[in-house]
Amino acid sequence: MAAKSIVIDGVGGQGVRVIGSTMASLLAVMGYQVTLLFDYDSSVRGGMSEAFLEYDHEPISNFVVECADVVLRLADRGPNHLTADYVIADIGLTKAGERGEEIPFLQLGVEKFGRDLFGNMIALGRLLCVCDVDFTDKHLVEALPKKYIDDNIAAIKYGYGLDRDSIKAIVPEQAASSFAERYAERVLAGTAPAEAVEQAAARR
């Protein structure tokens, strides 16, 4: 699908800003008109954190997304009136009647790249794939921060390369649970990310 309006839904500290900023920078490097608005609650950690991202070849006027082409949901804190054509969510976060998919991004970040933070880049890769954004390595290098650039590119490409069959292999239907919520609870309680992934996964 050629998406043009994206909402990233999460809580403070989860990476909404990183994913939103990186995708917006990438699209800007590719020559798109881009608007990116961060909307967040006063609570820095655990409060609502949203990114509204729109891109087009024409200038964008209304930058507040109310009917998104794609929502990337890392937590369910988004505005009630938000609607989405397609939802990419961490485990246990899609809602009845929604068209979408669930992928354990944080878990994959630890398993494939050694840190949960790379789950954000895997999510970004999947988002770019679903939105049909045709970027090159040169675009990525220009858009990404230099720190961890090789790992970040690898994680984005891994996420971009996921297809329906590989997602099914990663997430058997019976494993669907509130993994992300349990993970967030553990991290907020002070558990180290790798340990939190294990604990959240163990309770399935």
Next chain:
Amino acid sequence: MTKRLVQGNEAVLLGAIKAGASHFAGYPISPSSEILAQASVYAASHPEFRFLQEEDEIASANAILGASLAGAKSFTATSGPGFSLMQEAIGYGHKVGIPCVIVNVMRVGPATGMPTMPGQGDLNQARYGSTGDYTSFVFYPSTVAECYEYTIHAFNAAEESRSPVILLSDAFLGHLNEVADLDAIDVPIVPRTLEPLASGGTRLFSGVATYPDGEPATADADEFIRQYNESRDHRVKVAEKYAFYEYGWNKESETLVIAFGITRRIAQPLAAHFALFRPIRIWPTLDSQLTEIAARYKKIIVIEGSDGQYANVVERMLLRRVERVPLLGGRMSLEAIREGLARIGMLPAEPAPSGSGSPARVG
């Protein structure tokens, strides 16, 4: 030409630097804090640019007045509650005639309110917040590029009017990242108009009413009125050069929508159904321009992020009924606008086509 993603608050700082600002004093407050944070980073590598993190907003406003008197183009940035604390200093700046710029990135008030949510409820405070009569200059941009452009105009207007000038923004505009080519924006810079301290001679900077020789004039109404009229007439004359507004959308419509800042952008999908008047110079009000344009329309609707602050102004100006669509509690969305229009029986029957296009301006 360098197109890149720029944040609204960052564009304000870059505009200030372009205008020649060399002194920032401030106290952090959402949603304006990025201006302070980035000013501190800029100052670290540009010793000619002075940065002061103050203990509060009272000190911040007084520090920029002092810096201006000492010769610097100076500015601060805050939000509603901090702006309230600055009002005494703003009045002093008007009385003494001190050019400086105060940026108010509006959030939902009163008091602490909703610190990260967008509001437009400081219009009256920007005009009437301090004591006594004075002529306020207030601009409110609508895009990230305009944040840059109108910050420069704000500094220019401050120099020409010799008064504090307010640049309004809001939580959405301040935090909006947008592709912009700031290098392509060419606004001539008005040079410094106030001689710095120690330039020779004796000068008096008193908030008290005084004669030109410095003697108190605290009981001389004629002298007060002479000085007040001189100051007001000068600033009104300067304001004529800064009569910025946008008039567009469907000019053949029977209804004129008035919206400014972010509400203008969010309302864009209604462009096919209504004419638009967007004041960019909020104060002094654009009386002659709006009176002439409004006369062409049967109905007027003001869409704004307050409970009718600008609608009241327009109603008093035009002496006719104005419909209101207040967007309160930070709920700035097309859905909220459509609900508001439905409440007053003005929702277009046909689904509004989604529109795009950058705001255009005149003035």
